[in-house]
Structures are given as C-alpha cells and as structure tokens.
Amino acid sequence: MKVKVYALPFLNGDAIDEMGFMEVPEGATLRYVYKKLQVPLLLRPILLCSVNYEKARMDQVLQDGDVISFFFPISGG
Template identity: 45%
Template sequence: MIRVRVTAPPGCSRKKLDERGWMELPDGARLSNVLKALRMPKLLARLLMVSINGAVASPDTELADGDSIAFFSMISGG
C-alpha cells in the first residue's frame, strides 16, 4: 500500500481521504485511480490540470508513497 496527499478541489468526493487529505492506494496505483476515487465532475476535470510533486502529470502516471497531488486551473490571472 502507498499513501498520497491530495489537495482536492471543491465539488469532489472526499470520502476516500482521511482528515488530513491522505489517500491509501494499492502499490502500482496511477493518478487515474485518484481521479476516479474523487468522483470529479466531468466539467470540472476539463478545467483543471493535475500536478504530482509540483510537476504536471497525466492520468497514467504511476504514484509513489508520499506523493503530493494538487489541482490547478489552466486559466488564471490577476
């Protein structure tokens, strides 16, 4: 088993996250497993990019114990 830290955006299910935002997954899990567990609405998924440890990642990226997963808008400004 591995544990990853997930900063889930609003609108996603947090049922698989503990109180500190950690999720347990089987060895060999990929980012797509996290996306499925979060039950992210399709519209929201099209508007966000995902990073693992600060680097943009694709759904087929294999996860490692302790990885940090964050979501951010593809469009931002100030």
C-alpha cells in the same frame, strides 16, 4: 501506500482522510485518484493536476508520499 491530496472543494472529500491523505494500492495511477475523488467527466479536460508540483499525466504511476494537487488553469481573486 499513501499520497497527499490537495483536492478542490467540490470533489469527493470522503476519499481522503482528515489530514488530506488517500490510501492507494501499489501501482495506482493518477486515473485511480480521479475515480476515487469522482472528478466529473466534463471537468477532466480543463482540470489540471500536478504530482510533486510538476504537471502529470493520467497514466503516471504514483509512489508512496507523492503530493497531488488539483487546480484550474485560470482563477481570479
């Protein structure tokens, strides 16, 4: 199944295709996506993640077509 991933620039872009989709197995959790994107351990506590634009937990089971977004709690412009 495929999920859409809006990854931050420093994450492993090889894990997603040119359209931003990632192939994940049935029953995959958000933890699986973190591993595939090689999210650094030091950033995991402060990096926020949403699934379908709602805050998500690492053990959330993903569904085909889910939208996963990563962001920091504070950012400036």
